[in-house]
Amino acid sequence: MPSTLNLSREDMRALGYRVIDMLVEHFEELPEKPVTRKANRPTLETRLREAIPEHGSNALEVLDQLRQNVFSNIMHTDHPRFFAFVPSPSNFVSVMADALASGFNVFAGTWLEASGPTQIELVTIDWLRQACGLPDSAGGLFVSGGSMANMTALAVARHVKLGNRIEGAVVYFSDQTHSSIERGLRVLGFQDHQMRKIESDDCFRLDISALERAIEADRAAGRVPFCVVANAGTTNAGAIDPLLALADYCHQEELWLHVDGAYGAAAVFCERGQALLDGLGRVDSLSLDPHKWLFQPYEIACVLVREERWLKETFHILPEYLEDIEGKEGEVNFCDHGIQLTRGFRALKLWMSLQVFGRSGFQEAVNQGFEMAEVAETAVRELSNWEVVTPAQMGIMTFRCIPKDLSPEKVNWLNRELVEEMIADGFAMISSTVLRGQTVLRMCTINPRTTEADVRETINRLDDMSKGLLQ
Amino acid sequence: MPSTLNLSREDMRALGYRVIDMLVEHFEELPEKPVTRKANRPTLETRLREAIPEHGSNALEVLDQLRQNVFSNIMHTDHPRFFAFVPSPSNFVSVMADALASGFNVFAGTWLEASGPTQIELVTIDWLRQACGLPDSAGGLFVSGGSMANMTALAVARHVKLGNRIEGAVVYFSDQTHSSIERGLRVLGFQDHQMRKIESDDCFRLDISALERAIEADRAAGRVPFCVVANAGTTNAGAIDPLLALADYCHQEELWLHVDGAYGAAAVFCERGQALLDGLGRVDSLSLDPHKWLFQPYEIACVLVREERWLKETFHILPEYLEDIEGKEGEVNFCDHGIQLTRGFRALKLWMSLQVFGRSGFQEAVNQGFEMAEVAETAVRELSNWEVVTPAQMGIMTFRCIPKDLSPEKVNWLNRELVEEMIADGFAMISSTVLRGQTVLRMCTINPRTTEADVRETINRLDDMSKGLLQ
Structure with a gap:
């Protein structure tokens, strides 16, 4: 009897509902989680390197392995305090569209x-x-x-x-x-x-x-x-x-x-x-x-x-x-x-989420990206030792910490270190870039679940970290 | 209050479970469905063309639209009687892996x-x-x-x-x-x-x-x-x-x-x-x-x-x-x-399905692709008026109907028509190709859910259709 790579109706449903529960939990609990977790290569080699398994295992146990070692070691680009690079503030409806496109194998x-x-x-x-x-x-x-x-x-x-x-x-x-x-x-x-x-x-x-x-x-x-x-x-x-x-x-x-x-x-x-x-x-x-x-x-x-x-x-x-x-x-x-x-079938997720949230929902969500960058700009301007390098535009603001009497090299070093500190802290994620030879910090604020408090607390923590680094 | 494109926990779970039920139904009922359904452009323009919806709708109603007009008009390349082009005989575990990769937005x-x-x-x-x-x-x-x-x-x-x-x-x-x-x-x-x-x-x-x-x-x-x-x-x-x-x-x-x-x-x-x-x-x-x-x-x-x-x-x-x-x-x-x-995160589905079914499951499933093409070759050889053009190799067999006293042009026409008849019939899907200037039919039999009866009945129907076309 050849293997047909089939599951029974009951096994499909049990696996499927468990996956949905994992995803609902992800969407619900994301704001409380650290923005990023990373493991080093030797650790992951130990946990995940193996020969192709000769025989199958229970799908629900495989989910546990994924939960423990794989999805636990990612940066959440959909987290409300992920301000690095360009965020990808996804939504649940589009995830279901992806599941449908994959399931019907279009x-x-x-x-x-x-x-x-x-x-x-x-x-x-x-x-x-x-x-x-x-x-x-x-x-x-x-x-x-x-x-x-x-x-x-x-x-x-x-x-x-x-x-x-x-x-x-x-x-x-x-x-x-x-x-x-x-x-x-x-x-x-x-x-x-x-x-x-x-x-x-x-x-x-x-x-x-x-x-x-x-x-x-x-x-x-x-x-x-x-x-x-x-x-x-x-x-x-x-x-x-x-x-x-x-x-x-x-x-x-x-x-x-x-x-x-x-x-x-x-x-x-x-x-x-x-x-x-x-x-x-x-x-x-x-x-x-x-x-x-x-x-x-x-x-x-x-x-x-x-x-x-x-x-x-x-x-x-x-x-x-x-x-x-x-x-x-x-x-x-x-x-x-x-x-x-x-x-x-790539379009399905965009089509389906526009159907469920409407153009008006997207309009407000995009507009909020503009506003949160302005909140960030205001917060930076309120601090001493900091400057806004490029003002809030299109949901992006760049800035840097420039304490008095620090050499240009030391300022670049300080701002690079602040990224590392923030990654270690886990509260938020920001990234650096280089503008006209200067290292600057950069926030991209396009997640509609980002709150003003998220933005302000991130900048306050950066300020605290800068003081620690300069001691 | 800005829109955050969020659903409540209850709405996520209701949508998610409904999607799982649709997918389980798809995997369970696929062998009984027609292999393909296609609508013409004007019909689909009428049913699916609209301006961007200004306001949102209920997600479950959007699923009904998808069921009625979108997933109902696809060719199932994962159907056990899809023998055209190259099939994509997917599996449920990998679909769940795709949903996870999309949901965690890796x-x-x-x-x-x-x-x-x-x-x-x-x-x-x-x-x-x-x-x-x-x-x-x-x-x-x-x-x-x-x-x-x-x-x-x-x-x-x-x-x-x-x-x-x-x-x-x-x-x-x-x-x-x-x-x-x-x-x-x-x-x-x-x-x-x-x-x-x-x-x-x-x-x-x-x-x-x-x-x-x-x-x-x-x-x-x-x-x-x-x-x-x-x-x-x-x-x-x-x-x-x-x-x-x-x-x-x-x-x-x-x-x-x-x-x-x-x-x-x-x-x-x-x-x-x-x-x-x-x-x-x-x-x-x-x-x-x-x-x-x-x-x-x-x-x-x-x-x-x-x-x-x-x-x-x-x-x-x-x-x-x-x-x-x-x-x-x-x-x-x-x-x-x-x-x-x-x-x-493309690898997840391959990794997860190898975990659940094991290398042995894949081995048997691949091997069956070889065997079903041999079943097809044997079935064609048992018929008069048909020839095997290339024997079963790597899960592919090509063949054609060559009734006596038909001109080469007429033979090419006949074999092209057989593809159209098979599409209209819906029982199975095969495609044609051209080898050394001759139109030939081609079966690619790599779906592990394909049965001997599926293969034999497909070839018998082609034989019946050829008789009808020649009357």
Whole structure:
């Protein structure tokens, strides 16, 4: 009797309900837990290294192992006091959507295999398109994250602007641009000398006159400027490059304008974000990660392009064993629109959580991210020995401790140490970054479950820690 | 009072248990359901197109919409009578693992953020490495699917063999190679004239003497052969390229050997597969998709490379806002090993299902895939008017209906029509492909819940349909 990897109805239900109970507990108790726990490699080798188990074990016992050694050693990027990097303040409804997409094992690559899910993806992409103000002709694709969204957009740019001949071609972006742009360009075959990193202005935005000079110089040297990458919310400081001016300039110069809004484009869901992001609808391509500021669990990003057909023109292939799926009128095969052939049903979680909480729920949640960064800024300004480096913008504020009479090196050391102390403390998690050569602390406050008290107490603890470190 | 996108404990539990009940029902009732249902675009536009809902709705009502219009219109690639393309015969334990990974919202990109999950990924990659016979120095990465695994491996080959200078470089593969290789190479910047598609031999395997001739000709013309892509189980016919001879040849000629085992490498989990795949451990890189023949839901593939350090050498970047995560001794940051920075906890489902069912359970399940294709072959041989085109190998068999006195065009038409009839019937799903210009039917029988009766009845129905079509 061969094993069929099946469980009985009773065993499935027992395992399933136990998993739900673990998840409900996670969501309920998260604010009381430490933000992060980490074990070192030797400890985890001891606890988790083993040969493939020859015979099976009870699923509920396997859950205990997971609880003790695996989920106990993670940083909770969905914790209300996780202010580091970019938080991922997920929600329970989307988790259930992920469970459904996995359980029904949806192959969302072709209409034939997933007409219902494909329609949901089409509708959800269109919601994001409308929110960002792109024209009716635009379309998009859900991918794993911002790295893939940016790379997909740049591949489209390469195809549309260069016919895939990259020799001599040059791409421009500010020194505040996310590293995924550089990595994506390298994967696409661009060499370092084909990337121009333009020094940003005093507000950490792309400096258009410096951009123009660089492009003119490259043209004069016989090179082929073809693409500008702008930021809608930089990772370091939440800065927004001058989108309207860039759209005018790129249109006039026939350059592709890609906007990396992986972090910040979600701000279009509230009014102040919409105002700050004026011009977003005029880009050629755009990345937006719902697993950041639209409250989804990993992995979901969306790449949008100005003409939907560009995606298929860039990526379409038709091998003989897929002839049965070549689409009929109106049918969309998303496997033709990007790199993945097999792809899961990524849109479901965004669609389902928008259904359950409504646009108004998302609007308030996004808006609160703006407000909490302002609370943080106010709290820092109330302290002596501290300075705000970049004010609250797009839910991000940077700051540093600068006690009098400390050398610049010592100040950098102090602020780096404060991150380590905070990790050890476990109350909150913040991260550092480097701006103009200075180490600064950074808070990203986009979790709607974050309270004012969370923000203030985090900053007070940093202040106390700084005093301890200086004694 | 801002919205925090939270549900109460009671609402979470009610939604969660209802989702579990839907999934248990799906797993229990799947064999009785039609294999596929598809709606046309206008119908789904009517049912599912709407503006973003301004206000929220009850989650349980949203589940009803999903049940009626979304999950009702999918092809069940996990159905015991889904024999088309490559099935994905998932299992309930892995679905729960996906729910946990999503619910705890694991960021499996860095040790700091996910030491426990990273250790599980290290152990699970090592299980696959050992199963495939790669040396201790080898390492790998879990990615979304075979397309990304193949592209990642080719990016590593480009880095290690060419230092990323691709001008004049040439890649070789048989005409039976999966289209993801061609698409991946295009994304990486290779032009069509840098890809040599070698005609396969009578058994649809890469012809080594033709390969040698092509490489010699390219070298004589001043081009730079650097990589051979071989198949461990072609998508069309389950053919295995001559791995041992290719390993010898590529080693001697200093060429990179990548093996696309997205479909077939999983066969190492049973003894006959191990014997057929002798030589697999000598490759430079290898792709293997657990969401195919290792019974996982989408999306999980693994790319393995002969020297783990090659991954980091190819993909590592360190921007200033990630300095806090740069690894300590022994710590592994998987975000340095591939294209994705943010990545989910893909390994958990494979690890957890191997814990619950054991290697022995997987061994029997894989072995049954071989056996069911043999049952199909026997059944076809018992019929008049039918021929076996390629015998059962690696769980795949191709065949066609060839009634006497029918023109070749008419035979191709007939076999294409049989696919359409089978889709309309709903009992089973098969697909067609083209081998040497002939349309053939193809069954891929890797679902361990498939019975002999399922296979025989599917072939009998095809025979009946062919008679109907010819009347």
